[in-house]
Amino acid sequence: MSSEPLIQIDRLNVEFPSKLGPVAAVKNVSFDIAPGEILCIVGESGSGKSVSSSAIMQLTKFSGGRVASGTIRFRSRNDGVIDLKNADEKTMRSIRGNEIGMIFQEPMSALNPNFTIGWQMAETLQIHRGQTRAQADARSLELLKLVRITEPEKRLTQYPFELSGGMLQRVVIAMALACEPDLLIADEPTTALDVTVQAEILGLIDTLRRETGAAVLFITHDMAVVAQMADRVVVMYQGEKVEEGPVRQILEAPQHAYTKVLLDAVPRLGEMRGKAAPEAMRVMGDDTDAKAESIHPSTKPILTVENLVKRFPIFGGFARKVVANVHAIEDISFTIHEKETLSLVGESGSGKSVTGRNILRLEQPTSGKVIFDGTDVLAQSPKDMRDLRRHMQMIFQDPYGSLNPQKRLLDQVAEPIHNFKLEKGSAIEDRVAGLFDRVRLPRDFMRRYPSELSGGQRQRVAIARALAVNPKFIVADEAVSALDVSVQAQVLNLMMELQADLGISYLFISHDMAVVERVSHRVAVMFMGRIVEIGTRQQIFENPQHNYTKTLLAAVPTLNPDIDIRDRTTLATKIPSPIHLAGYAPPKLVYQEVSEGHSVLINDLQ
């Protein structure tokens, strides 16, 4: 490793224009990257971490930003050290995709949907290397093999929508590596991916760094990913660099208060070992949230689900007959007790959200039984169902999409109170005010509109709205997934506090194993629409039985920098198709009881 840095960013300032004058997105940020080094920039939304990286590529100007001052000294292959801040467009084009490659957050949308993979990969080589399409295709094939994609020849002729997210991210990485760049900028490259796929991609980036010698600027919000990837770390907060150092020093002896907050807010897989009940998370500077006492559920069942099945028909032919079915969930059975949290955990497409929607009858299940508090949910008339919904509420993933942007928060939270005629006149407003107190939002927020709130505040409003009708049971579908970690910790603590005080039961749907470990009493692991393993939190996390549970647990990045990420990347399993011809009946699922309350699927998906 040469001591001369590859890129040196010095007192960088980036501004975006607004009605009230320029807003600084990046303030006086300096860092450098040595050849072959992985530097992680970590921070939450709005910290300026992505803006810093796009400033290097002069891409900020396309979104209206402006590099106000500072220098970006890059050691170019041909031109020696140049300042990318002042480089002209022609120089920049010869650097973009050639000397600096970039990988993006959402592989699903990062590729042009209208051109084949081969066309898009060839484009880079045609521009920078002047290759013919045939030469470029040969090189693309090499690159696809380098990123270890299955059936590389076939991929060249396919369109992006024909590939899975993990495969697309491999393509994007291959594309970024096409011209052997000296620097690879990876902007949240695994955030949109499932955890097992994330492990594969992180391992791949690390391996490629070693094989090609490229330096990596890795941008992430996830401290556990930092621990796995980084040589050195830059922590950013509201546009400023608050701390910088080698990864071990940042993780083990953080100096700045914000770094400590960030580290504390991350639930760590395994830290609940030996504890029977969920515990609140540590939230720095907000000790009121941290209730030490744990919550103990009763033994009275509130919700019983028996053999729930949901299939989505696929129509075909002239007569639009059902030709096949997507088997979304298959033979789902579980019980939730009063004051208990049962988590459904699994990757995208595993059927966890479908299960939640079918329990609330937001979709009509194909077959099965749902008993809520002694009432058969699926046998209710529409009118009775409406009354029953009072006791069963839902919190959604996207706090931006689940609130009406045109209505005051007061009216939105009051709406269910109106609907069920729970209060009249000024009593409604009093009740909403009480709910705002309950979720710790200032009462003057009642007159505001959703656009004036942050993501965490919006999710509190969504929780207040769900609480408005005093429900006994709440389905929380990825309720904290869209939130920053520090905010996520606060919202989780709020949910646990409400459970302790009001005795609410939760069906907690999540893909995040560490969060699930923190909040659950019992856990059901879902894969391919089936529960593959169910048990108490301790049984699942401390004694996993099913292969898939083990895979899932192994794939979660941990805060321990000593674990070599490449050891965990041989997990790729071929997922069978959930689509079956009409009339297909899957085998009856057989579960084996490992110990009391701990069952594992033994006759399918092993």
Place this chain on the structure above:
Amino acid sequence: MAYVIKRICNSLLILFITISFVFIAGRLIGDPALNMLGSGASDLAINNLREAAGLNDPLFVQYVRYIGGILTGDFGVSYRYGYSVLPSENLSEIAQPVLDIVLERIPATFALAGAALSVAVPLGIFMGVTAAANPRSAADRIVTVLSLAGVSVVQFWLGLMLIVLFAVQLGWLPTGGYGGFSYVILPALTLAARPIGRIAQVTRSAVIQELSKPYIVTARAKGVPEFKVVYVHALKNASIPIVTMIGDELSALLTGAILVEKVFAWPGVGLLIIDSLSRSDLPLIQASIAVVAALVVTVNLLVDFSYRLLNPSIRLGHTGA
């Protein structure tokens, strides 16, 4: 392939309904023979016309004969075309097949629509893309104003102004009529104003939307020149709304060029429809509307099929997920 057959069957059904509707409407507005000849005509003349045109038969028989004729390419005959006063006898000698009359006008209509579109499509797309690539710039404002003007200008007024300027004042081009290339310029420009404006508007908004998508950042980060980012990456993805608009405008040019054909005395189908309406020449009205409807249905069919070429996920039958 099943899809193509299905769409074609649908189109034929629409055509059949249109033709039937025009047939029935023509009989609902009164006695066709009386309408054609006017209230001053003698009973003998009216009776002779009824006899010759088969109007004495029951309506159902007329309908079956009409539809049967269409299936064999016979749309009936006109007795009025080219005659201001109808003789009372020997009607069969002056009868002319209406389909021939309509088809004779088709080349003029195609020439005019084609000329208008060949100006409007490239210009409209260029204006829209230029505006989208430089939002809030002077170019964007100019395009916005010009395209609004193109959409809202009154066509026959624009036509008259162009005649005054280029034909009367400057004497560069003929005032109207049908002939060589110089005759098509002014009516084509007049007709192009609206499609230019609408194509520019649709292109602008579609390309702006595409330019905000993540794959555009990827293209820029690959070092793709901005011209290619906009004209290849963004425009290809924006093509579906643009092509839909072009199809709409082409349909409008085929059916709605009536005023402009009148102003420039251009012998297209539009002018024919006006003339045959003013003479209440029912067979000719029916045939012209049938032909125009067939053209419009064909344009729509082609637009639908083009989606499959323009969007691989439609072509490959992918429904997402």
